[in-house]
Amino acid sequence: MKRLLVVEDNEVNLYLIRFLLEKSGYEVIAAKDGLSGVELAATQRPDLVIMDIQLPDIDGLEATRRIRKSEADGKLPIVALTSYAMTGDRERALAAGCTGYIEKPIKPETFIAEIEHYL
Numbered sequence: 108m109k110r111l112l113v114v115e116d117n118e119v120n121l122y123l124i125r126f127l128l129e130k131s132g133y134e135v136i137a138a139k140d141g142l143s144g145v146e147l148a149a150t151q152r153p154d155l156v157i158m159d160i161q162l163p164d165i166d167g168l169e170a171t172r173r174i175r176k177s178e179a180d181g182k183l184p185i186v187a188l189t190s191y192a193m194t195g196d197r198e199r200a201l202a203a204g205c206t207g208y209i210e211k212p213i214k215p216e217t218f219i220a221e222i223e224h225y226l
């Protein structure tokens with residue numbers, strides 16, 4: 108069973124993402140802020156990280172940079188998940204070390220396929 112770390116501070120979004128992933132057979136580890144996400148990425152060794160960009164402490168881009176510099180595997184897929192879909196946001200996420208980029212609101216009917224693309 109693949110383990111996925113979801114770094115998301117919004118309870119409703121976290122519930123939906125967790126529901127979709129667990130229904131599809133994934134184990135979900137959750138963090139509600141960037142610092143916890145960085146720590147869990149290093150200690151829990153997930154197979155993939157779903158990273159919200161706007162978080163209450165450090166943002167998801169900084170959390171991604173820290174994961175990339177940590178003991179976590181440098182090839183760990185990190186998928187940015189954000190409602191901030193402005194020009195250049197995808198490029199900033201990729202430059203910070205994200206493997207991919209998904210815009211909110213997520214589409215439940217395609218979300219799992221989008222995530223599996225990065226596994």
